[in-house]
Amino acid sequence: MFINIFLWASIIWVAPLACYLLINEAKFKKNIVIGVTLPYQAREDEKVQEILKRFKKQQILVCIILLVLAIPCLFAKGLGLSMALWCSWIDLLVILPNVVYVMNNKALKKVKAENGWKRENTDSIRIDTVTIPPDKWLSPWVFFPAFFLSLLPVIWDKNFWTLYAILAAIPVTFWLIYRYLYRNKSETIDENTGLARVLTQVRRRNWRRMWLVCAYCFSALSLVIFLTQSNPMLGIILTIAIVFFITLAIIRVEMNTRKIQEKLTAQSGRDWYVDDDDKWIGGIIYYNPNDSRFIINNRIGTNSSFNLAKPAGKAIMGFVVLLLIAMPFTGILLDSIAGKEIELELTKTGIVSTNGSARYSILYEEIAEVELLEKLPMKMTRKFGIGMENLLRGSFSAEGIGNMEVCLDPRYPPFILITTRNDKHYLFGTRHTDLTKQIFEQLSASLNSEQEF
DSSP states (O other), X not given: OXXXXXXXXXXXXHHHHHHHHHHHTTSOBTTEETTEEOOGGGGGOHHHHHHHHHHXXXXXHHHHHHHHHHHHHTTOOSHHHHHHHHHHHHHHHHHHHHHHHHHHHHHHHHHHHHTTOOOOOSSOOOOOGGGSOOOOOOOGGGTHXXXXXXXXXXXXXXXXXXXXXXXXXHHHHHHHHHHHSSOOOOOOOBSOHHHHHHHHHHHHHHHHHHHHHHHHHHHHHHHHHHHTTTOHHHHHHHHHHHHHHHHHHHHHHHHHHHHXXXXXXXXXXXXXXXXXXXXXXXXXEEOOXXXXXXXXXXXXXXXXXXXXXXXXXXXXXXXXXXXXXXXXGHHHHHHHHHHSOEEEEEOSSEEEXXXXXXXXXXXXXXXXXXXXXXXXXXXXXXXXXXXXXXEEEEXXXXXXXXXXXXXXXXXXOOEEEEEETTSOEEEEOOSOHHHXXXXXXXXXXXXXXHHHO
C-alpha cells in the first residue's frame, strides 16, 4: 500500500495542473487561441466562443475522469500491477487532454476557413534582433553554486558518489539548455515593432528565470538525499515536495509569461498579423521543411519545440511514441524479473547466488566470516539495482555494515551475510527457508574445518 501511495502521490497532482494550463489556452494571446490564429473580430464570434466553452468543459471532464481512475489503482496488489496501472494512467494523462486539444483546434480552424479569416503572410514584417535592447546571458558562474551544492555531499558520503555526480551534472545541463536551446527570434505579432521588442524581452527573462530556479532546486534534492539517509520516509516526502515545488515554479514562470503576452496583445489582430497555423499540426506539433532550425520557440509561453520536419525531430517523436506504447508493459517486465528463481548453491570452489542473468560468486578462500540473519539489516538503502517487495538485487548499503551486494527475497528470511577477507559484504537468500539454513550450516562447517586444518 505504501508503494502505491508513493507512486500516485508523485504524479496524480499533474492532472489538475495540466488541466489548468490547457484551459488557459482558451484565452487569446498573440492572436492565438487553442493553437489557432484569429483576427480581433473573431474574439466575440458566437461559434468561436462556443468552441472555447466546450473546450474548457471537456478538459475539466478529462481531469475528473483521470482522478477517478486513479482511486482504485491505490488498492492494486503487487508492484508489477501497480506499475502497469501507474504507467497506463500516465499514458492517458498525456493522450486524452491532447486529443481534446486537437479536436477543438480542428473545429476552430474550420470556423476560421468558413469566415475567410486565414491570413496569407506574403508581406511579412521582420524585426532584426539586433534592434532589441540587449538582455545579457547569465554567466555560467551563476549556475556554479548549484553544481557545487549538488556535489558537496560526496565529501562525507562516497557510497552514493555516482548519484551526486549525476545530480551535479543537471545544473550544468540546465545552463547549456538555457544558453543554447533558446531561439533568438523576435516575437513579431503585427506591425507594432515596439510590441515585438517587449515580448521578446519578456520571453528571454522568463526563460532565464526558469532554468536558474530548476538548477538550484536540483541541488536541494542532492542535499535532501544526503541528509535523510537515516530516515527514508522523510527523504521520500521531501523529494516529492521538491519535485512539486519545481513544477509549480516552472508553471508560475510559464503563466507569468502568458499573462503578459495576453495583456500586451489584447488589442492586436485588427489589421495585418502573423498567421503561421499551417506550420503547426493540431496546434501542437511544429512541421516546417523550409525552416532550417531543429529547435524553435513555442508561439505561446516560454518553452521550446522540435521541428518534426527534421530527421532528429522525427527520431525524437518516434522515441516518445514507442515509450508511451511500452510504458504499460513495465509492470509485466518487473513481474517477470522478480518472478525468476533465486538460486543459491555451494560448489566445489565456493558459493554462488543466481537470479536471471545476475550471478554472484565467492571463493571459499576469500570468505572471512558468515552470519545468519533472521531479518534484514537496519536502514538498508539501494545504491544500484532492483528494490522490489519480492526481490532485492544489486548494490546496497546498510547501517553497521556498509556497502554490500545483495540477492534475496525480503519476504523469506533468514539471510546469509558473508564478509570477505578484503572486507567486502554479500547478503544472500532463497525463497526456501530450510534450504537457506542448510546452505548456511554447510558453509559454516566447511569454513570451520578449513580453519581447524
